[in-house]
Amino acid sequence: MTAIAWQRRRATASRFWADFRSHRSALVGLGILLFFGLVAVFASVLADPAGLDVTKATAPAHAAPSGDHWLGTDQNGRSVLTLLIHGTRVSLIVGLAATAIAIVIGTVIGIMAGFYGGWARSTLMGLTDWFLVIPFLPLAIVMATVLGASLLNIIIVIGVTSWPGTARLVCAQTLSVRERPYMERARALGGGDWHQMTRHILPNVMPLVLAHVVLTVSVAILSETTLSFLGLGDPTRPSWGYILDNAYGTGAMSNGEWWFVLPPGLCVVAVVLAFTLVGRALEAVLNPRLREGS
Amino acid sequence: MSLLELRDLSVTYAGDVPAVRGVSLSVAPGEVLGVAGESGCGKSTITNAVLRLLPKSATVGGSVLLDGEDVHGMSFGRLRAVRWATASIVFQGALHSLNAVRTIGRQIAEPILLHEPKTSRKAADLRVGELLEQVGLPARRARDYPHQLSGGQRQRVMIALALACRPRLVIADEPTTALDVMVQAQVLQLLSGLVKDLGLALVLISHDLSVLGTTCDRVAVMYAGKVVEEGPASVVFDDSRHPYSGALAGAFPRVGDPRFRYAPAGLAGDPPYPGDLPAGCPFHPRCPVAFDRCSEAEVELLDVGAGRRAACLRAGEAS
Amino acid sequence: MSALAARGVHVRFGAARAVDGVDLEIGSGEIVALVGESGCGKSSLARALLGLVRPVRGTVECADRPLDYRRLKEFRRHVQLVLQDPSGSLNPRHTVYEAVAEGLRIHKVPGDERELVAAALSKAGLRPPERFFLRYPHELSGGQRQRVVIAGALVLEPDVLVADEPVSSLDASVRGEILALLLRLRTELGLSLLVVTHDLGLAWNIADRVAVMYLGRIVETGDTARVLTSPRHPYTKALLSVVPEIARQDPIVLKGEAPDPSRIPAGCRFRPRCPAYAAGLPAELAERCEKETLPVLPADRGHHAACVLP
Ligand SMILES: Nc1ncnc2c1ncn2[C@@H]1O[C@H](COP(=O)(O)OP(=O)(O)OP(=O)(O)O)[C@@H](O)[C@H]1O
Ligand SMILES: Nc1ncnc2c1ncn2[C@@H]1O[C@H](COP(=O)(O)OP(=O)(O)OP(=O)(O)O)[C@@H](O)[C@H]1O
Ligand code: SF4
Ligand code: SF4
Ligand SMILES: [Mg+2]
Ligand SMILES: [Mg+2]
Numbered sequence: 001m002t003a004i005a006w007q008r009r010r011a012t013a014s015r016f017w018a019d020f021r022s023h024r025s026a027l028v029g030l031g032i033l034l035f036f037g038l039v040a041v042f043a044s045v046l047a048d049p050a051g052l053d054v055t056k057a058t059a060p061a062h063a064a065p066s067g068d069h070w071l072g073t074d075q076n077g078r079s080v081l082t083l084l085i086h087g088t089r090v091s092l093i094v095g096l097a098a099t100a101i102a103i104v105i106g107t108v109i110g111i112m113a114g115f116y117g118g119w120a121r122s123t124l125m126g127l128t129d130w131f132l133v134i135p136f137l138p139l140a141i142v143m144a145t146v147l148g149a150s151l152l153n154i155i156i157v158i159g160v161t162s163w164p165g166t167a168r169l170v171c172a173q174t175l176s177v178r179e180r181p182y183m184e185r186a187r188a189l190g191g192g193d194w195h196q197m198t199r200h201i202l203p204n205v206m207p208l209v210l211a212h213v214v215l216t217v218s219v220a221i222l223s224e225t226t227l228s229f230l231g232l233g234d235p236t237r238p239s240w241g242y243i244l245d246n247a248y249g250t251g252a253m254s255n256g257e258w259w260f261v262l263p264p265g266l267c268v269v270a271v272v273l274a275f276t277l278v279g280r281a282l283e284a285v286l287n288p289r290l291r292e293g294s
Numbered sequence: 295m296s297l298l299e300l301r302d303l304s305v306t307y308a309g310d311v312p313a314v315r316g317v318s319l320s321v322a323p324g325e326v327l328g329v330a331g332e333s334g335c336g337k338s339t340i341t342n343a344v345l346r347l348l349p350k351s352a353t354v355g356g357s358v359l360l361d362g363e364d365v366h367g368m369s370f371g372r373l374r375a376v377r378w379a380t381a382s383i384v385f386q387g388a389l390h391s392l393n394a395v396r397t398i399g400r401q402i403a404e405p406i407l408l409h410e411p412k413t414s415r416k417a418a419d420l421r422v423g424e425l426l427e428q429v430g431l432p433a434r435r436a437r438d439y440p441h442q443l444s445g446g447q448r449q450r451v452m453i454a455l456a457l458a459c460r461p462r463l464v465i466a467d468e469p470t471t472a473l474d475v476m477v478q479a480q481v482l483q484l485l486s487g488l489v490k491d492l493g494l495a496l497v498l499i500s501h502d503l504s505v506l507g508t509t510c511d512r513v514a515v516m517y518a519g520k521v522v523e524e525g526p527a528s529v530v531f532d533d534s535r536h537p538y539s540g541a542l543a544g545a546f547p548r549v550g551d552p553r554f555r556y557a558p559a560g561l562a563g564d565p566p567y568p569g570d571l572p573a574g575c576p577f578h579p580r581c582p583v584a585f586d587r588c589s590e591a592e593v594e595l596l597d598v599g600a601g602r603r604a605a606c607l608r609a610g611e612a613s
Numbered sequence: 614m615s616a617l618a619a620r621g622v623h624v625r626f627g628a629a630r631a632v633d634g635v636d637l638e639i640g641s642g643e644i645v646a647l648v649g650e651s652g653c654g655k656s657s658l659a660r661a662l663l664g665l666v667r668p669v670r671g672t673v674e675c676a677d678r679p680l681d682y683r684r685l686k687e688f689r690r691h692v693q694l695v696l697q698d699p700s701g702s703l704n705p706r707h708t709v710y711e712a713v714a715e716g717l718r719i720h721k722v723p724g725d726e727r728e729l730v731a732a733a734l735s736k737a738g739l740r741p742p743e744r745f746f747l748r749y750p751h752e753l754s755g756g757q758r759q760r761v762v763i764a765g766a767l768v769l770e771p772d773v774l775v776a777d778e779p780v781s782s783l784d785a786s787v788r789g790e791i792l793a794l795l796l797r798l799r800t801e802l803g804l805s806l807l808v809v810t811h812d813l814g815l816a817w818n819i820a821d822r823v824a825v826m827y828l829g830r831i832v833e834t835g836d837t838a839r840v841l842t843s844p845r846h847p848y849t850k851a852l853l854s855v856v857p858e859i860a861r862q863d864p865i866v867l868k869g870e871a872p873d874p875s876r877i878p879a880g881c882r883f884r885p886r887c888p889a890y891a892a893g894l895p896a897e898l899a900e901r902c903e904k905e906t907l908p909v910l911p912a913d914r915g916h917h918a919a920c921v922l923p
Contacts, residue, residue, distance in 0.1 A: 008747055181701035185762070188663055189716040189769070190689035199715070203706045332784040333755075445651070474651040474811040479855035479866045501785050504814075504857040545785040549817045549841050549856050556796060558818040560789025564754045580786075 019285040026281030032274035036267075040089040051082035052238060062252070065259050072259035074243070075250040083238050084263050090239035091271070094155055095221035101159025102220070103213055106166025111197055111205065113167065114174025125171065131164040140223065144232040151234040158223045166212055173205045207286035214279030218272040225268050240264040295362070296320035297463050297495045298344065298381070302356035304519075305339050305348060311569045313339040315519040316356065321495045323462060326486070328506030328527060329499045330542060331516035332565050337499045338386055341467050345377050360463070378405050378459040386467040386499075389448040392440040398451045399436025402426075405458045425454040429484055446477035453484065457492075464488075465497040470505060482509050503539070504546040507531035515539040518566050518576040521595060525602030535604035537581050575607065583608060614677060616641040616805040617662055617692060617773045618912060621671035624657045628875035631657035632668070633829030636912040639773060644799055644806040646816035646837070648852070649826035654874065655809045658826070659775050662807065663694055676772070690720060693766035697778035699758035703750040709734070709761050710746040716769045729768055736802075737764035738794055756787035763794065767802075774798070777809045792819050813856050817841055822914070825849045828872055828882045830909070835916030845918035847889040880904050881921070889922060898922070 020026060039046065050056055059069060059077040066072070071080040113124035140157050147153040177183070177200065186196050227233055228241025229248070243264040247253060252260040298321045305314040314336040321327045329337050342348045344358055346365055358365040360380055368376065385391075393401055402425055403418040413421075423433030429450040440448060449469060456464050466485065470478040486509055489496050500506055506513045510527040515538065523536040534540040544559030563580040566572060572579055578588040588607060595605045615638040624632035631654045639645045647655050660666045662673055664685050673680040675688055696702040703712050713730045716722075722729065734742035737760040750758055759779065766774060776795065780788040796819050798804045808820060816823050816837055823841065824834040825848065833846040844850045851865040867886050872878075880903040884890050890902050901921040910917045 005747060180704075181696050181698055182704045184665065185694060185696060185702045185765070186715065187665060188689065188694035189765070190686045190719045191715070192686075192719075195719060200704055204704070332786050475813070475852060475855050476650045476867055478857070479864055482857070483864070483866050502857070503785070508857045541789075542785050545788050546857075547814045547818050549813050549853060554814075554818055555838070556819065558789040558792035558796065560791075560793055561786035562790065564756065565784070565786070 016285065020281060023281035023284065025277045029274040029277030029281070032270055033278065036088055036092065036271055036274075039085055040092045043085050043089045047079070047082040047085040049086065051079050052086060054078065062250070062255070062257060062260075064257075071263055072257065074246055074260060075252075080243065080260055080263060083243050084240070084267065087238050087240045087243055087264065088267065090151065090237050091221055091224060091241070091268075094151065094158065094224040094239065095217045097155045098158035098162065098220040098224070099213055099216045101155065102163040102216055103166055103209060105160065106163035107170050107205070107209055109163070110167040110170025111174050111201055114171040115178060115193065115197055115201060124167075128164045128167045128171075131161065132168075136161055136223070137226070140227060141230065141232060144227060149232055149234055151237050154224060154227060154233060157227070158220050162216060162219055162223065166209065166216065169208060169212055170205050173208050174201050177201050177204045211279055211283035211286050214275050214282060218275035218279070221268065221275075222272055240268050296322045297361060298497070299359040300340070300344075300356070301359065303340065303343060303358060304355040305336070305343050306353045307349070308351035309569065312571075313519055313568050314343070317516070317519075317521055319514055319521065319524070321463065321497055323495050324489060324493045325512070326489055326496045326498060326510045328510035328513035329497060329516060330501065330503045330506050330513055330539075332501055332542075334565055334568070335516045336519040336568070337516060338467055341383055341465050341497075341499065344465060345381060345383060346373060375409075378461060379409055380461055381463040381465065382456040382459065382461040384452050384456045384464065384466040384469050386471075388452050389445060392448060392451065394440055397437050397439055398443070402436070402451070402455050402458055405455070409459050421458075425457055428457065428488070429454045430480070444477075446473055446480060449473065449481055450484065453481075453488075457488070461494075463495045463497070465499070467499045468501070469498070470500065471502075478505070485509065502546055503531055503542045515542065518571055519568055520576070520605065521603075522577065522605045523603065524595070525600070529600070529602065535598050535602065535609045536606045537583055537608075538577050575605075614641055615639060615674065616643075616676060617807070618674040619658065619662055619671065620674060620912075621909065622658065622661050622668045622673065623670040624654070624661050624666055625669050630829050630874050630877060632661060633874070633877065634671070634909045635826075635829075635831055636909055637824055637831065637834075638912040639805045639807050641772065641805050642799060642803050643822065644795075644808065644820045645822045645824060646808045646810060646820035647824050647826060648810055648813055648816055650811055650852075652874070653826045654829045655811075655826055656777055659777050659807065659809050663692055663775055664688055686720070690769050691771055692773045692775060693769060693771040695759070695762055695766055695774060695776040695779050698782050699755060699762050700750065700782075702762050703758060705750055708746065709748050709750075709753070712750075712761055713765045713768055716765060720769065722769070733764040733768035734761075736767050736798070737761070738790070739764065754787070755783050756790060759783060759791055760794070763791075767798070771804070773805045773807070775807045775809070778811075779808065780815065781810065781812065795819060813841060813852060825852065828877055829874055830882060830919065832883065832910075832920070833918040834910055836914070839916045845916070845922070846883075846920045847887050847922070848883050849918070851888060881907055881919075
């Protein structure tokens with residue numbers, strides 16, 4: 001039986017892949033993500049981590065690109081390329097981890113709010129709306145200042161500020177799933193709230209959440225860049241935002257040191273764009289399936 | 295002369311799905327023809343073929359004559375004139391597809407204004423009121439939105455909509471499915487009244503043979519894209535010559551008839567998929583009286599007397 | 614002994630008195646049909662009997678004991694539900710196996726799950742069961758889906774099955790099969806059955822007893838053969854007269870739609886649409902129609918009608 005079950009799962013997966021592949025832009029996005037993923041994983045191989053150490057930097061500061069330093073150097077004489085490669089790792093980790101936090105919070109709150117009506121929903125959705133309307137930056141700045149600048153804190157700050165979108169989406173979907181006759185059947189079978197939420201609602205909101213994850217990651221990366229750019233990042237772990245911050249802080253922008261500014265900026269744009277492309281395609285592929293229910 | 299005549303009509307959907315396979319039927323003014331058959335046997339496909347509403351990828355064979363004129367040979371302008379004004383359709387399940395944000399009055403006025411652009415707004419409103427009264431709704435309900443009406447009332451609006459351009463032929467596709475018995479009776483009574491008063495030709499499509507038995511003059515029973523039995527309504531229902539019509543009639547028991555007490559009649563198996571039909575008589579895998587020849591011989595619709603036709607190798611025996 | 618009973622049950626949704634005082638018993642091994650037009654409160658009564666909505670007044674009894682709403686889970690093993698639309702009542706993301714095993718897992722029923730699931734599927738007429746284990750609902754026909762729903766209920770070995778319009782969304786030819794299955798479950802497993810329907814033919818087909826409901830009340834009840842061949846209440850007569858059939862009395866088509874349960878008229882609740890009253894009754898009877906509050910019909914096996922006419 002399990003053999004057939006696996007066969008079925010494989011068939012479903014290959015159908016999914018065929019659908020996904022039909023979205024050209026999604027494949028481009030996937031390619032870009034794959035590239036950055038590899039860079040992040042092999043960062044230490046691609047560029048010696050020792051190059052991040054300010055004390056060991058030997059090259060001149062603010063040097064233009066050359067054979068030794070393809071993308072020039074920063075204000076401390078460190079290679080911008082090395083910073084960029086290691087920044088990829090930090091930026092991706094922050095993006096993914098913060099998203100994981102946001103998705104878990106958002107899904108739990110969304111399902112609870114949708115499943116329980118009454119005061120539970122008003123309270124939870126009120127909280128969600130509150131998080132949605134207060135501007136992200138001031139809140140994040142306050143939190144980051146209070147918690148102190150470390151990678152973990154950055155992740156937490158971004159995670160707990162970016163769940164409301166997910167919660168709204170999940171709540172709406174839960175509301176529609178809740179009214180399906182199979183929910184009544186589950187109740188009549190004796191299934192409690194936990195059973196109904198985990199066995200029926202969760203599987204039916206998951207595809208939507210999955211598509212949303214990808215979009216959330218790109219927002220989280222942007223947020224990280226913003227926070228680091230504002231000097232709230234972890235100074236010991238350079239991210240793309242950190243590079244931009246340094247560039248700005250040392251006047252690289254006004255001095256026309258394009259190598260210092262452009263590469264991290266382009267990286268952010270490329271990754272955000274790639275995640276968005278993939279997310280849009282996932283949404284398109286998963287959504288009709290959700291409706292026809294196969 | 296018959297108002298609508300189907301001559302050996304066949305429709306094949308893309309992907310080699312023969313949904314209708316050679317159907318010949320006709321309806322005269324003032325006559326009600328019933329078409330019965332279970333889900334997927336091609337009833338709605340016929341409806342759509344009559345007004346050329348099939349997807350472009352479908353291939354159509356045979357001919358559809360409206361007033362003697364072949365619908366599939368008409369120019370597009372002529373076709374537009376014919377739709378609504380000569381023949382109109384009450385679509386299956388359409389009562390759920392009324393536009394939710396427009397009053398039903400405006401929705402009924404739309405085809406009138408489209409077909410007779412010179413009609414004044416006032417004249418159109420008057421006609422809408424007339425139509426609503428005709429289907430048993432007070433004219434003031436024209437200002438209501440669909441959600442303010444019950445299912446039965448919405449179905450009446452759909453019928454009013456179909457009558458808007460005074461067609462001479464109305465095709466009602468499952469007009470009473472999903473309505474309860476009392477509302478169903480109201481809608482059927484309304485349709486019969488319209489046939490009598492306006493001399494309409496009516497094609498009534500339903501999966502419920504008992505509905506057709508009371509309302510129709512003649513019925514045709516379809517199975518797997520073909521007519522398997524045709525004849526006067528009461529005899530087809532009471533004394534069918536095809537085992538499939540018998541099973542359909544039995545599925546809706548006669549209250550008070552002891553034969554049906556504790557004996558729900560059913561039919562084993564599922565309806566065949568049109569893309570994958572069994573050889574011989576397509577009904578043979580489910581037929582309770584099938585014999586060896588049934589799985590080989592091609593079965594044609596044959597006269598079995600008294601204006602009746604049946605497509606069964608055994609049709610001659612039973613009487 | 615009654616397997617499941619309603620005693621003076623009232624169900625409200627805001628101002629709507631969906632069920633307005635109902636006594637009804639389903640004896641063990643008995644098939645009772647609850648008939649009436651759309652919106653008369655049939656489903657609400659069924660849901661109250663299943664403990665899915667709590668009556669504002671009255672009690673539900675299971676095996677002669679009042680239903681304890683704190684111990685619903687245990688009750689659920691005795692009374693099971695089959696819904697109208699089999700496509701909707703199966704989660705599209707669960708296989709047939711998971712759908713049937715769901716009840717077993719909820720109640721942590723001991724024994725070999727696979728065997729129990731296979732047995733339930735066979736009982737519901739899906740044979741060989743293994744062939745259906747891994748199918749998803751969209752790969753089944755309507756009749757097969759309804760069988761899966763029935764199997765999912767049977768797997769818990771309930772005493773009572775409440776079926777809300779079990780065949781109304783199914784094809785004509787499949788209908789009989791499902792009804793035959795329900796009948797067989799009664800004879801083979803001794804199951805009691807409450808069938809909710811607006812189809813009198815179905816009641817004639819399988820029910821021992823019929824209860825006709827109108828605007829939240831049962832207005833006529835009794836042995837199926839008696840009620841359907843010699844109805845006493847004008848509403849039952851009207852319902853019977855519109856069952857589409859050949860060569861019978863003229864249909865009494867009631868005007869208007871199902872009435873509003875938030876505005877139940879005083880006196881006899883059927884009076885605004887009653888053909889007998891409209892045709893003119895002796896003044897003394899007519900006054901009773903207008904003023905007299907008719908009593909709730911008893912739940913016994915007799916033939917009763919809530920009407921002032923004899
Ligand atoms: N556009 C289409 N493309 C391909 N196949 C189609 C299309 N429309 C219908 N079919 C198939 O043609 C067959 C006949 O469909 P049709 O809608 O005519 O059935 P029907 O008799 O009206 O059934 P129902 O009672 O469910 O309305 C079905 O098997 C259906 O799956
Ligand atoms: N959850 C609800 N909230 C508010 N009103 C409800 C609810 N459920 C049912 N009602 C109302 O209660 C009345 C009885 O409804 P019920 O569903 O019991 O009718 P029914 O006899 O089962 O009808 P049908 O044959 O259409 O299923 C209706 O007027 C309905 O509008
Ligand atoms: S031809 Fe044979 S299989 Fe077909 S309906 Fe007649 S007896 Fe049955
Ligand atoms: S009590 Fe009067 S109004 Fe009510 S059903 Fe009987 S005759 Fe009709
Ligand atoms: Mg159809
Ligand atoms: Mg109901």
